[in-house]
Amino acid sequence: xLEKTDLYxxxxxxxxxxxxxxALGDFSILSSRxxxxxxxxxxxxLSREKSDIMAVNQTDYSKAVSSGIDPAMCDxxxxxxxxxxxMIKGLKEVAALPDxxxxxxxxxxxxxxxxxxxxxxxxxxxxxIYEARxxxxxxxxxxxxxxxxxxxxxxxxxxxxxNMRLVSVxxxxxxxxxxxxxxxxxxxxxxxxxxxxxxxxxxxxxxxPRGGAGLMDIVTRHSRVPVLRHDRGLCHIYVAASADEDMxxxxxxxxxxxxPSTCNSMETLLVDSGKEGFLRHFLSVCHERGIRVKGCAxxxxxxxxxxEATNETYDxxxxxxxxxxxxxxxxxxxxxxxxxxGSGHTExxxxxxxxxxxxFWREVDASCVMVNASTRLHDGFAFGLGAEVGISxxxxxxxxxxxxxxxxxxxxxxxxxxHLRQS
Amino acid sequence: xLEKTDLYxxxxxxxxxxxxxxALGDFSILSSRxxxxxxxxxxxxLSREKSDIMAVNQTDYSKAVSSGIDPAMCDxxxxxxxxxxxMIKGLKEVAALPDxxxxxxxxxxxxxxxxxxxxxxxxxxxxxIYEARxxxxxxxxxxxxxxxxxxxxxxxxxxxxxNMRLVSVxxxxxxxxxxxxxxxxxxxxxxxxxxxxxxxxxxxxxxxPRGGAGLMDIVTRHSRVPVLRHDRGLCHIYVAASADEDMxxxxxxxxxxxxPSTCNSMETLLVDSGKEGFLRHFLSVCHERGIRVKGCAxxxxxxxxxxEATNETYDxxxxxxxxxxxxxxxxxxxxxxxxxxGSGHTExxxxxxxxxxxxFWREVDASCVMVNASTRLHDGFAFGLGAEVGISxxxxxxxxxxxxxxxxxxxxxxxxxxHLRQS
Numbered sequence: 001x002l003e004k005t006d007l008y009x010x011x012x013x014x015x016x017x018x019x020x021x022x023a024l025g026d027f028s029i030l031s032s033r034x035x036x037x038x039x040x041x042x043x044x045x046l047s048r049e050k051s052d053i054m055a056v057n058q059t060d061y062s063k064a065v066s067s068g069i070d071p072a073m074c075d076x077x078x079x080x081x082x083x084x085x086x087m088i089k090g091l092k093e094v095a096a097l098p099d100x101x102x103x104x105x106x107x108x109x110x111x112x113x114x115x116x117x118x119x120x121x122x123x124x125x126x127x128x129i130y131e132a133r134x135x136x137x138x139x140x141x142x143x144x145x146x147x148x149x150x151x152x153x154x155x156x157x158x159x160x161x162x163n164m165r166l167v168s169v170x171x172x173x174x175x176x177x178x179x180x181x182x183x184x185x186x187x188x189x190x191x192x193x194x195x196x197x198x199x200x201x202x203x204x205x206x207x208x209p210r211g212g213a214g215l216m217d218i219v220t221r222h223s224r225v226p227v228l229r230h231d232r233g234l235c236h237i238y239v240a241a242s243a244d245e246d247m248x249x250x251x252x253x254x255x256x257x258x259x260p261s262t263c264n265s266m267e268t269l270l271v272d273s274g275k276e277g278f279l280r281h282f283l284s285v286c287h288e289r290g291i292r293v294k295g296c297a298x299x300x301x302x303x304x305x306x307x308e309a310t311n312e313t314y315d316x317x318x319x320x321x322x323x324x325x326x327x328x329x330x331x332x333x334x335x336x337x338x339x340x341x342g343s344g345h346t347e348x349x350x351x352x353x354x355x356x357x358x359x360f361w362r363e364v365d366a367s368c369v370m371v372n373a374s375t376r377l378h379d380g381f382a383f384g385l386g387a388e389v390g391i392s393x394x395x396x397x398x399x400x401x402x403x404x405x406x407x408x409x410x411x412x413x414x415x416x417x418x419h420l421r422q423s
Numbered sequence: 424x425l426e427k428t429d430l431y432x433x434x435x436x437x438x439x440x441x442x443x444x445x446a447l448g449d450f451s452i453l454s455s456r457x458x459x460x461x462x463x464x465x466x467x468x469l470s471r472e473k474s475d476i477m478a479v480n481q482t483d484y485s486k487a488v489s490s491g492i493d494p495a496m497c498d499x500x501x502x503x504x505x506x507x508x509x510m511i512k513g514l515k516e517v518a519a520l521p522d523x524x525x526x527x528x529x530x531x532x533x534x535x536x537x538x539x540x541x542x543x544x545x546x547x548x549x550x551x552i553y554e555a556r557x558x559x560x561x562x563x564x565x566x567x568x569x570x571x572x573x574x575x576x577x578x579x580x581x582x583x584x585x586n587m588r589l590v591s592v593x594x595x596x597x598x599x600x601x602x603x604x605x606x607x608x609x610x611x612x613x614x615x616x617x618x619x620x621x622x623x624x625x626x627x628x629x630x631x632p633r634g635g636a637g638l639m640d641i642v643t644r645h646s647r648v649p650v651l652r653h654d655r656g657l658c659h660i661y662v663a664a665s666a667d668e669d670m671x672x673x674x675x676x677x678x679x680x681x682x683p684s685t686c687n688s689m690e691t692l693l694v695d696s697g698k699e700g701f702l703r704h705f706l707s708v709c710h711e712r713g714i715r716v717k718g719c720a721x722x723x724x725x726x727x728x729x730x731e732a733t734n735e736t737y738d739x740x741x742x743x744x745x746x747x748x749x750x751x752x753x754x755x756x757x758x759x760x761x762x763x764x765g766s767g768h769t770e771x772x773x774x775x776x777x778x779x780x781x782x783f784w785r786e787v788d789a790s791c792v793m794v795n796a797s798t799r800l801h802d803g804f805a806f807g808l809g810a811e812v813g814i815s816x817x818x819x820x821x822x823x824x825x826x827x828x829x830x831x832x833x834x835x836x837x838x839x840x841x842h843l844r845q846s
Contacts, residue, residue, distance in 0.1 A: 206819050226818075365544075368834070373537060374844050414794065421800050421802070
């Protein structure tokens with residue numbers, strides 16, 4: 001089992017990535033049957049070791065809390081009973097999903113009868129840098145294995161012990177299945193400097209960073225490898241004049257309160273100026289439930305106890321029970337606000353007007369645009385993809401929640417009969 | 424019309440990119456009908472101005488030749504009669520292609536009846552850096568317009584006058600069609616330093632560099648934007664023991680000689696050790712046709728006039744009528760050579776053995792793997808895609824020849840009925 005070492009050695013990083021790269025050939029040709037057996041075996045082993053692993057996680061959690069780490073971060077770090085079970089369920093769901101490797105994306109013949117097929121092959125060696133949530137370790141492993149991709153993982157220092165424990169189970173399962181364990185390389189260093197060397201190593205085919213602005217900045221500046229950014233989620237819900245008010249209230253509350261520390265939670269509520277009754281009711285519910293509101297002038301006119309919303313608060317991903325509330329004059333005004341402050345992650349409208357829904361869909365430029373649904377539903381599990389590797393706010397390769405297909409690339413397979421280029 | 428200025432001003436670069444970004448909204452909502460009308464109009468204007476533009480191109484070409492520029496580069500720069508007509512034909516072909524914007528990639532319902540659709544939307548602002556070939560200007564414009572993407576172009580200084588002339592026609596056509604001309608920004612500077620600032624500008628959504636190792640290195644080191652690399656093509660053909668010899672000769676000659684300066688031309692021929700008769704005949708044809716051969720020891724045993732092939736020549740993209748010729752002991756040896764020297768671009772086998780074809784397909788890791796066909800066929804036109812934006816040797820987003828679909832990203836459109844996240 002890997003042990004945490006404070007001394008980071010670049011040669012050890014390079015050697016580990018190089019070994020992961022060599023494992024790509026082995027991972028590429030694993031049969032679906034074999035991959036599924038590994039995933040089921042892992043789910044069994046994680047069930048068996050649940051209490052032990054949760055105890056290790058408690059150690060990480062207590063240390064984080066007593067270190068005064070941001071409560072949102074502490075929440076993400078915690079493996080609750082239901083999150084643990086969800087992690088195990090996710091493995092079984094991924095095992096049950098169709099294997100993307102080898103499936104055809106399209107096929108056709110050219111004008112001269114040359115047969116061309118575009119088939120899915122593993123994306124390559126996937127590097128993931130993440131913070132806090134240790135269940136990401138298992139989610140990423142399961143999807144990458146199923147897609148035939150070796151992984152190089154850099155987890156957050158807060159969850160170090162939990163991650164090391166989880167990875168040791170993964171390695172044991174791989175070993176007992178006769179699969180090259182070099183295909184899973186969890187960096188045994190918590191030093192943040194390692195990130196610069198990691199993203200500069202062209203032995204990786206893609207880097208998926210999941211973290212705050214500081215991490216994103218380091219990755220963007222130093223990467224020599226393609227990056228799939230998982231950026232902040234500054235998500236809005238616009239409650240249109242035609243909205244059903246009960247639906248609006250339940251969706252907005254779900255989007256804000258079901259797990260405020262996640263990127264797909266709502267940060268700003270835009271209320272149509274024709275919805276004063278709804279807004280009054282909403283504000284009273286916020287009072288009751290301890291939700292802190294930053295309001296525009298109109299909102300504060302209705303409730304003078306509300307703090308002032310500013311350009312700065314509109315640009316803030318609170319990640320806790322705080323939200324902005326702004327009254328807007330119709331759809332155009334809402335669209336303008338979203339264009340200015342949205343992070344291109346997830347945006348929603350509550351409306352009963354089909355024309356408004358249509359315009360919102362077409363005109364909002366985000367990875368996910370929703371009508372009459374909670375922004376919290378933008379998620380691989382909720383979408384039925386089995387799990388997710390992250391939510392991409394990059395436009396290339398993958399946008400929005402990434403599942404199995406996003407962990408593949410393609411290869412043209414061409415079959416001729418002595419075909420030549422004519423011009 | 425833009426004029427070449429020797430003074431590069433970073434503010435002018437940033438302003439131009441910023442205007443292109445603003446044009447994204449306008450380009451996104453152009454109807455297919457409108458886009459096709461523009462492409463047809465452009466094809467007519469380019470026909471009308473053919474003699475004039477070809478004269479300008481002759482100026483560029485003569486200057487390049489007299490400057491002692493590499494003949495392969497000069498060839499790529501030249502708009503021959505047939506290349507010019509192909510450029511015009513390409514516009515009509517792109518107009519005839521289905522519009523990818525708004526088409527669904529997939530759609531499904533989750534377990535609770537939430538409807539999820541993944542639809543194609545424009546990729547964004549596309550930056551292309553290219554050398555020599557001025558027809559790329561028109562190809563890139565046509566595909567990007569059809570995909571709703573504004574473009575920022577940095578062409579090679581050798582083709583500067585030709586490119587400026589082509590872009591002036593494009594701008595005139597856009598203007599007469601009432602479309603925002605800011606969506607086409609051709610950099611009026613030949614200074615290579617501009618590349619560093621260009622790839623560092625996060626107003627671009629993607630950079631597609633097409634050029635030599637020097638350009639690739641600059642782009643990789645300085646880019647803060649996702650890069651779709653169009654790298655060198657070190658392509659092999661393996662003539663297996665079971666190959667039909669007439670087919671092998673015609674395919675190999677086509678792959679080497681039909682246009683040696685292109686990336687999909689063959690650089691190294693691998694001949695099975697059982698094919699001595701074929702090899703003798705091939706070497707005599709090379710003599711007749713002025714093809715320079717670098718040979719392994721076995722090849723040189725058959726023809727002592729042949730130069731020696733080395734690790735260095737095996738690693739060289741000749742881009743002229745030079746090739747390596749190596750005798751290999753069966754498929755495994757051929758695969759090993761390709762793994763070591765291949766650039767992941769295009770690899771082909773000539774065989775009549777279905778088992779060998781199957782192994783070659785599966786085991787060669789390249790953007791395009793061909794059986795019994797010329798590597799020169801790996802091309803958007805030859806594949807029937809209407810045109811191509813380049814051949815990606817990157818694994819993410821797009822791999823191999825990139826057509827219209829590769830110039831889009833996706834957006835999840837989600838339709839609910841008050842759906843909430845349950846866990």
